[in-house]
Amino acid sequence: MEPNTRILIIYSTFGEGHVQAANAIKQQFISQGIQQIYMLDLMAEAHPYWNAVTRYCYLTSSALCPSLYGLSYNWSNRLEPDRMFNRWLHSFGKRKLREVIRRVQPDAVIHTFPYLAAEQLGLEMASPLPTFTVITDYVLHSRWVHPNTKHYFVATESLKCELIGAGVNGKRISVTGIPIRAAFENSFQQEDLFGKYKLDPSKKYVLIVAGAFGVLAHVRKLAAAILEDTDYDLILVCGRNQRLANRMAAQYGSHSRIHIFGYVNQLEELMGLSSCMLTKAGGITLTEALSMALPVIVYRPLPGQEKGNADRLSEAGAIQIADHVREVTNRLNQLQQPYHLQRMLHAMKSLYKSEAARSVASEVLQFTYSYAHGNQAYPTLSERKAIQTHGYP
Template sequence: MRKKRVLLLSEGFGSGHTQAAYALAVGIRELNPNIVTRVIELGNFLNPVIGPLIISAYKKTVSKQPKLVGIVYRRQYKKSLNRFTQLALHRIFYTQTAQVISQLKPDLIVCTHPVPNAVVCRLKRLGLDVPLYTLITDYDAHGTWTSPEVTKYLVSTSLVKKKLTDRGIPSSRVEVTGIPVHPNFWRTNDKSEIQPQFDLKPMPTVLIMGGGWGIMYSDNLLKYMAGWRDSIQLIYCVGSNEKAREKMLADPIYQHPNIKVLGFTREVSKLMDVSDLLITKPGGMTCTEGLSKGIPMLFYEPIPGQEEVNCEYFVESGFGEMLISSDTIDKWFSLIQEPYTSIQHRRDLLSKRNLQYNPMQCSRAVLQLMQ
């Protein structure tokens, strides 16, 4: 008997969209090994020369002109990608999408980014007969995700569902599944077993993440955190920003036995397990991974738009706090040095998480919808 196939389409505009696609794919296979999954960053796959150039230009815009990104986000907030835009995207970048789908013969397509979602919606209007699930990878519902051709929306919270139904999307077409995380985040590892893998000591530990593109916080506060290095173990994870990593490694303030400066790593799950506090940008994926681990979070410099909404959700839900000054650092760095208080706080977050989020729910939901 032919195995069922799930095609997951994403784009490289931020690492979270593709991470969500891979997390869902791995989760599906772990729950049902008979399902075949394939993840494709569609633009890069179809245009391996032009695609990376466009993404690079987008990165520069986000890092250098975040206010412009916010303005565009808000102006288009309630608007779907119109048919002319969908046609232009298809003609310029995605002309071979139908051929790819025809070759792979998926039983189901999941899109984790609005652009491939719009392209597949256009193909469905032209006769493509494959169910399309749209996984919204933030804690907001921007209009560019929406289209009449979407079979089912998979969303992070009931609040996002309400935003979609308020726009006229039937409630039956929206399912609250949470954002999927890799199965590594479904489980908790023992600190004492993991610490030697990273040459870490059994002491209060803070994980500072710069995001998938390595966009870090201001030098002043990074150095202020390092000033705690005698009593707090600090793990700086700067992502793909190798220049930032080299700069930090050359700075004497970070040359200390209790400070680790890491580049890109696939061990974030373990690093969260050995840490008592996460300092991060409020990207939908990283926040959800932190939520799944029940680690308290401090959020810095949200990009105007979806990151602001993500931050608002997690702060209001009690899973994190905005990092607004050195006073915030002093408060939390002192708190995690009190073992009972720190352990109890994490237990409280895990209990709250269990009421609001099941890390396996999205994978399970897709399997149930395929039956």
């Protein structure tokens, strides 16, 4: 290990998951003695106006017109990774990235979002940097694939198989799991937390997480049905949707069985007090639930990567999907039966890989050490062009 190693982590604020994965990896580098970690929200830095517009469109379309977002996702997924559209997307921010690389002089670049500018820039450099991609979903989209990526870190063996099917050499893929904050893997005293949040330890709680931006559909209908048709109490996290929080407080503010929160920094504490979580199907959120063995019901997963995540984990028996409010309450009541609960917990345990962030950081350091000492040669420019044309060796 070289203590002067510099790492550049490129992320995006299109959803909280990519940021959290980047921060989890950063903390693991620091714990391993690497202090020079540089975080870059490339789109926000290079094109702040375009970043704000596209981010707004993403959040709006996923909330108000999910079918349109799903069509866009599926269309772009059918494109080959080296098609002009994907190359154009990956080229966003190259000029800014060039400036950052010149200033920071990193030994490696890690992407946690599928705008792979460092990989695209590497095709134009005589001596490119080793670039790594951490896929933060349980399904593959073509935008995650780039011929200049040195190594991929993925959640599951099935996702590794998808990458191999896309032409990536299996030696370039590590099944590490998805990086999450270390807090989710730490133990804590439930008794203290029940007191902190003024909750009753004799009750069973359903945690409804509307997402960081509060876009889970039909929250009020779900809350009413759960309170009426089950004996669970509710913990509702509204994220940054203050309008939702205000509406729910106005309707249920005096109700003894529902507890309303806005954005929560220490969500792991509320998860640790809950018997089940009702949430969106973001890759990070699902991984956090797996880490805590917290049963999950995904309500009406959004088309695109969230539906892919939900379908993949549901097929493995690790979560449940509900498309109707009545189905939610039926599944909640079903989870009170020991057989169904134990079957889900077993599937969750078999799927979850602990300490993913540590594994990613350790492997990146091993690669960079090998490059620094000449044990591995990065492909030449002509070799990388050949990879782009003919596929991976």
